[in-house]
Amino acid sequence: MRQYTYGPFKSRRLGLSLGVDILPKNKLCTYNCVYCEIGPTNKVVSPKCRIKAPPSFNYSRELKDILKYVPHLDSITLGYNGEPTLNENLLDFYTITKNVRDLLKWDKKPPQITLFTNSSTLYSDEIRERVKYFDLVLAKLDSAVDVDFQKTNQPHQECPSLDVIINSLEKLKREMKPNKLAIQCLIYNSNRKDFISNNNNENINQLAYALKKINPDIIQIYSIARIPSEPFVFAIDEERKREIVKIIKKTINNDLIKIDYY
Ligand code: SF4
Secondary structure, three states: OOOOEEEEEEEOOOEEEEEEOOOOOOOEOOOOOOOOOOOOOOOOOOOOOOEOOOOOHHHHHHHHHHHOOOOOOOEEEEOOOEOHHHEOOHHHHHHHHHHHHHHOOOOOOOOEEEEEEOOOOOOOHHHHHHHOOOOEEEEEOOOOOHHHHHHHHOOOOOOOOHHHHHHHHHHHHHHOOOOEEEEEEEOEEEOOOOOOOOOOHHHHHHHHHHHHHHOOOEEEEEOOOOOOOOOOEEEOOHHHHHHHHHHHHHHHOOOOOEEEEO
C-alpha cells in the first residue's frame, strides 16, 4: 500500500510528475484559498506552526518500487495536502528522494525534484535554508494588493504581509542559485457582485511590479482547472491570460525570465 506517493500523472506545468505528500493525511495549510482544489482548510494554521513527520523507512522503498517503472519521469513533486514547509523534516524527504533518484537509470535526464509552497513561511531563514536545495521551487503569489490577498488566500492572521512575502521570495531567488524559482500566479473570476476577484487591473499591475522585484527564473500564469473550494469562483479565459502575460512582460522587460500561461 502506498503511504506517500500519488500518480505519476501528466501535469500542465511539470510534465509527467510523481506527487509526494509529506504531511499528515488531513490538509494542513496557512491559507484557505477560495479556489483550493482539495477543499476548504478546516483549521488554518499559523506559519509558525511546525510538525515533526519524518519519512519512515517505507518512503525510500515506496519510491524505488514506483520509479523503476517510470524511467521517463519529469518531476518528483513534494507538496499536495497543504503547505509542505510546515514539516520540519522537509530536508530528510529531499535527501532520500535525491539519493533514490541518483541511484536509478533514466531514459533521458533524471527527473527534477520540485517543491510547491504557498510562500507564507519563506520569511523564516531556517525554512529558506531547507527550500533552496530543490531543483525547482514553485512558489505561490496570486496578489500584490492586500485586499486581494486577504480575499483570495484567506491567510492565517499570523501570516506575514505581502511586502515581507515578496522580499522573502526575492531573497530565496538569490539564495537558491543555480536551482530555479518559479512564481505561480493563479488568477480567477468571481460571479458574486460583492466579491471582486484578483483579476482586477490594480492587482495585475502591482503583481507585475512585484514579479520584477523578485526576478524569478519562471513566471506561470494559470487559472482554476478543477472544482474550487468556493462555488462562486471560476477560471479566466485564454484571452485574459494572454493579456496578463503582455502586461507582465512589458513591466518586467527582461527576456531572461520565462513567462508561461496554462
Ligand atoms: S495554499 Fe494551496 S493547499 Fe493551501 S489552501 Fe491554498 S491552494 Fe489549498
